[in-house]
Amino acid sequence: MNIVLLGAPGAGKGTQASKISEKYNLLHISTGDIFRANIKGGTEIGKLAKSFIDAGKLVPDEVTCDIVKDRLTWDDAKSGYMLDGFPRNLYQAQELDKFAKIDLCLNIEVDESLLMDRICGRRVCQCGESYHVSRLNGKTTCAKCGKELYRRADDNPQTVKSRLDTYNTQTAPLVDYYKAQGKLKTVDGGKGSIDDIFAEICKILNK
Ligand code: AP5
Ligand code: MG
Numbered sequence: 001m002n003i004v005l006l007g008a009p010g011a012g013k014g015t016q017a018s019k020i021s022e023k024y025n026l027l028h029i030s031t032g033d034i035f036r037a038n039i040k041g042g043t044e045i046g047k048l049a050k051s052f053i054d055a056g057k058l059v060p061d062e063v064t065c066d067i068v069k070d071r072l073t074w075d076d077a078k079s080g081y082m083l084d085g086f087p088r089n090l091y092q093a094q095e096l097d098k099f100a101k102i103d104l105c106l107n108i109e110v111d112e113s114l115l116m117d118r119i120c121g122r123r124v125c126q127c128g129e130s131y132h133v134s135r136l137n138g139k140t141t142c143a144k145c146g147k148e149l150y151r152r153a154d155d156n157p158q159t160v161k162s163r164l165d166t167y168n169t170q171t172a173p174l175v176d177y178y179k180a181q182g183k184l185k186t187v188d189g190g191k192g193s194i195d196d197i198f199a200e201i202c203k204i205l206n207k
Contacts, residue, residue, distance in 0.1 A: 001024075001026065001080045001103045001205075002080055002081055002082075002100060002101060002102050002103050002104075002108070003020075003026065003080075003081070003105070003106055004083050004086075004087065004102050004178070005017055005082055005083065005084045005085075005106050005108065005177070006030065006103070006105055006106065006107040006108070006171070006174055006175065007109070007110065007189060008110060008112065008164060008167045008168075008171075008172075009109060009119055009163040009164060009167060010110070010114075010115040010116075010118040010119040010122070010160075011107060011109070011110045011115070011189050012085065012108050012110065012118075012194065013030075013085065013127065013130040013207065014030060014032075014033075014084060015082045015130055015194055016108065016189075016194075016197065016198060016201055017030065017082050018128060018129060019090065019183035019194075019198045019201075020198075020201065020205070022083065024205060025080075025204070026080045026081060026082050026097075027062070027076050027077075027079075027080065027081040027082065028081075028084060029068070029071055029077070029082065029083050029084065029086070030084040030085050030128070031083075031085045031086040031120045032053075032084070032085045033066070033069065033084075033128060035049040035053060035059060035153060036053075036152075039118060040126075043145045045063060045067070048063065049121075049164060050125065051064070052194060053153075053154050054153065054154060055162060056154065056159045056161070056162025056163040056166055057166060058088055058089065058164070058166060058170065061089070061091050061095070064086065065096075066194055068083070068086050068096070069095075069099050072100055076170055077143040081152065083096075083102075088171045088174075090173060090184060093174055093177050103183065103184055104185060105107035105174075105178035105181075105202075106201065106204065107178070107186040107187070108187055108197070109186050109187070109188055109189055109190070110189045110190040111190045111202070112164065114190050115160070115164065118158055119155050119160050120121055120155060120156070120157060120160065121133045121134060122151070122152065122155055123149040123150065124150060124152055125142035125145060125148075125149055125150075126130050127142060127143070127144060127147060129143070129144050129145075131143075131149060136149075182203045183203045186201045187201055187204070188200070
């Protein structure tokens with residue numbers, strides 16, 4: 001099964017993707033993680049992406065679509081994948097439909113008032129796990145791999161405001177795009193614990 005995960009910044013896409021990937025053995029592809037790895041590695045893509053990410057804006061479509069198109073040709077994508085953070089506008093969604101067959105769009109809906117705290121309190125690991133300071137009980141390392149946690153450079157109030165604005169204007173219309181294709185399933189990602197929301201997602205995926 002090939003899934004698109006849709007949701008505002010901080011909705012819980014990465015958190016739920018990690019759990020889905022483990023339980024259903026689906027490859028997790030996050031364009032945000034790919035860009036951050038490129039920034040860390042000092043690549044040309046990383047240099048280009050950094051200015052857009054720091055401003056809370058979308059990295060240009062051509063670059064992003066090429067990365068995803070190429071990634072989906074790898075062997076590990078053949079038995080199913082989850083796209084986290086792609087597509088992010090109508091153009092990307094239409095391009096994706098040209099090189100992939102998407103079965104389901106899982107839309108994680110969260111009231112905007114919760115997102116700023118979630119993002120600004122987030123701590124992440126380079127292995128892809130993310131946490132919230134309120135549940136870390138003072139721990140500074142990843143429970144999965146033991147590496148030191150850090151705060152993402154774009155997780156500051158000013159950039160988050162811009163990311164939310166980008167989401168509302170460019171990404172939110174994809175809800176209607178996938179609804180029109182009969183592929184949309186929405187979960188309330190603002191009510192309940194991470195495990196409660198995962199249970200709702202499992203109900204959808206088990207059908
Ligand atoms: P990206 O990395 O995709 O960031 P994002 O979409 O802003 O989403 P986040 O990763 O911030 O949130 P999330 O939904 O994964 O939440 P998480 O699970 O961590 O993209 C970053 C940038 O890269 C973009 O701004 C753009 O510049 C660029 N980019 C990426 N893709 C692109 C594309 N396709 N085109 C162009 N540019 C692109 O959870 C957040 C926090 O909430 C955590 O602390 C978590 O523990 C907590 N939490 C989760 N669930 C719950 C819950 N149920 N209750 C309480 N807390 C919870
Ligand atoms: Mg994420």
